[in-house]
Amino acid sequence: MTKQVPTKVDMEKIVSLCRRRGFIFPSSEIYGGLSSCWDYGPLGIELKRNIKEAWWRAAVQERDDVVGMDTSILMHPQTWVASGHVQGFSDPLVECKVCHLRWRADELQENICPSCGGELTDPRQFNLMFKTFMGPVEEAANEVYLRPETAQGMFVNFANVLTTTRKRLPFGIAQIGKSFRNEITTGNFIFRSREFEQMEIEFFVKPETDKEWFDYWLDQRRKWYLRFGMKEENLQLRQHAEHELAHYARDCYDIEYRFPMGWSELEGIANRGDFDLKQHAKYSGKSLEYFDDETKEHYVPCIIEPSAGVDRSLLAFLCDAYTEEPDKDAVRVVLHLHPSLAPMKVAVLPLSRRENLVKLAKDIHAELRQCWMVAYDDAQSIGRRYRRQDEIGTPLCVTVDFQSLEDNDVTIRDRDSMNQIRIPIKELKTTLAAKLSGEDILVLPPGGQIWKSGENG
Numbered sequence: 363m364t365k366q367v368p369t370k371v372d373m374e375k376i377v378s379l380c381r382r383r384g385f386i387f388p389s390s391e392i393y394g395g396l397s398s399c400w401d402y403g404p405l406g407i408e409l410k411r412n413i414k415e416a417w418w419r420a421a422v423q424e425r426d427d428v429v430g431m432d433t434s435i436l437m438h439p440q441t442w443v444a445s446g447h448v449q450g451f452s453d454p455l456v457e458c459k460v461c462h463l464r465w466r467a468d469e470l471q472e473n474i475c476p477s478c479g480g481e482l483t484d485p486r487q488f489n490l491m492f493k494t495f496m497g498p499v500e501e502a503a504n505e506v507y508l509r510p511e512t513a514q515g516m517f518v519n520f521a522n523v524l525t526t527t528r529k530r531l532p533f534g535i536a537q538i539g540k541s542f543r544n545e546i547t548t549g550n551f552i553f554r555s556r557e558f559e560q561m562e563i564e565f566f567v568k569p570e571t572d573k574e575w576f577d578y579w580l581d582q583r584r585k586w587y588l589r590f591g592m593k594e595e596n597l598q599l600r601q602h603a604e605h606e607l608a609h610y611a612r613d614c615y616d617i618e619y620r621f622p623m624g625w626s627e628l629e630g631i632a633n634r635g636d637f638d639l640k641q642h643a644k645y646s647g648k649s650l651e652y653f654d655d656e657t658k659e660h661y662v663p664c665i666i667e668p669s670a671g672v673d674r675s676l677l678a679f680l681c682d683a684y685t686e687e688p689d690k691d692a693v694r695v696v697l698h699l700h701p702s703l704a705p706m707k708v709a710v711l712p713l714s715r716r717e718n719l720v721k722l723a724k725d726i727h728a729e730l731r732q733c734w735m736v737a738y739d740d741a742q743s744i745g746r747r748y749r750r751q752d753e754i755g756t757p758l759c760v761t762v763d764f765q766s767l768e769d770n771d772v773t774i775r776d777r778d779s780m781n782q783i784r785i786p787i788k789e790l791k792t793t794l795a796a797k798l799s800g801e802d803i804l805v806l807p808p809g810g811q812i813w814k815s816g817e818n819g
């Protein structure tokens with residue numbers, strides 16, 4: 363097995379790989395792009411879907427105390443008054459009097475423009491919510507906001523979910539969806555953008571149990587990243603200092619990832635107390651109390667909120683998976699993505715474009731794609747094709763050669779070890795399924811044999 367050399371991942375390499383292989387493009391690129399908005403290409407969308415699917419599985423499918431929702435992006439404007447966003451969802455903005463660039467005052471080391479050294483204006487609060495108008499008349503009465511978090515859609519549906527699902531506390535609501543923030547400083551690729559996707563759970567608990575559920579969710583969420591292959595040494599927890607806490611939070615931890623630009627927030631886990639339900643009850647005039655059948659009490663539940671970013675998770679999984687490994691005279695770029703996250707699970711590679719070989723390879727491809735996303739590549743040498751699949755993280759390649767026409771055997775090559783086994787085509791689907799679930803490549807099905815070990819080609 364090839365020794366993996368730890369790579370100091372630099373963001374430029376990730377951006378370049380994403381651009382080159384069709385993971386992520388700048389939005390509206392032919393018009394020069396739109397600042398900090400991104401388009402996910404054919405491979406990026408698969409990776410993104412897999413991350414969301416892995417999250418949904420752990421958050422909803424595998425639990426009996428969390429249900430899913432998909433609430434609308436546009437909400438009644440009073441929602442944002444009640445939530446505190448109209449009043450307080452802002453950053454202190456300063457402008458350079460010389461070059462007119464704008465900066466977040468709290469991120470500056472010195473009181474001068476980082477770009478030209480010019481004098482800065484006094485800070486003023488800048489609300490991060492995007493405004494638009496509902497209906498044909500553009501006037502204040504028709505102003506609505508694009509949501510800056512998915513959470514509020516779940517809070518305002520607390521009573522609906524409670525009565526329709528007959529859930530008892532503790533229980534949660536989970537949602538994946540787009541959020542929008544008119545961020546002053548963006549950058550670091552998809553780390554901070556103005557349109558992004560969140561994966562949030564709002565977990566409603568009895569007030570006196572909030573601390574224990576908070577610890578529980580911290581642990582669960584950290585383990586989720588490890589379950590999908592993220593390296594433990596690249597994750598850390600950081601508690602918010604008093605002055606950092608959002609207006610609604612009693613306590614908050616960030617799960618931080620060691621991104622190329624340094625340790626930064628990947629996910630926030632907050633104890634929101636009873637702030638949100640009380641505020642929405644007050645502003646809507648509807649009771650959002652819970653009746654506890656055991657104690658016969660009415661009370662407002664507390665909320666524990668694990669809130670993750672899809673795009674940030676995707677960036678972290680990419681950085682974590684990226685390696686450059688010595689390969690004869692060259693370098694092998696490999697994305698060691700967890701098989702559940704890899705955009706393509708398998709690639710089918712006919713050794714040549716000869717008609718009878720292509721027919722067999724295409725038949726195999728057609729059958730396998732019933733189960734997984736499967737690539738098909740017949741261009742250039744087999745070694746180059748393996749490298750192309752390594753670079754996009756495809757865990758397994760199936761090679762169809764001339765002997766396959768005679769003996770109905772094919773080879774499977776493992777991305778990480780580069781070991782190869784040769785197995786009967788009739789064993790292919792079950793063997794691939796076992797390997798994708800974590801079975802060692804060298805465990806053989808009936809009729810299988812070890813073919814080549816650790817060679818790229």
Ligand code: GAP
Pocket residue numbers: 510511512513543545552553554555556557558559560562627628629630667669670671672673674675
């Ligand atoms: N409902 C709580 C909430 O929204 P947050 O810490 O502001 O909390 C949660 O956001 C997560 O959403 C962050 O940890 C991050 O992963 C993601 N996120 C927030 N702002 C983002 C941005 N501008 N671009 C990309 N992801 C962002």
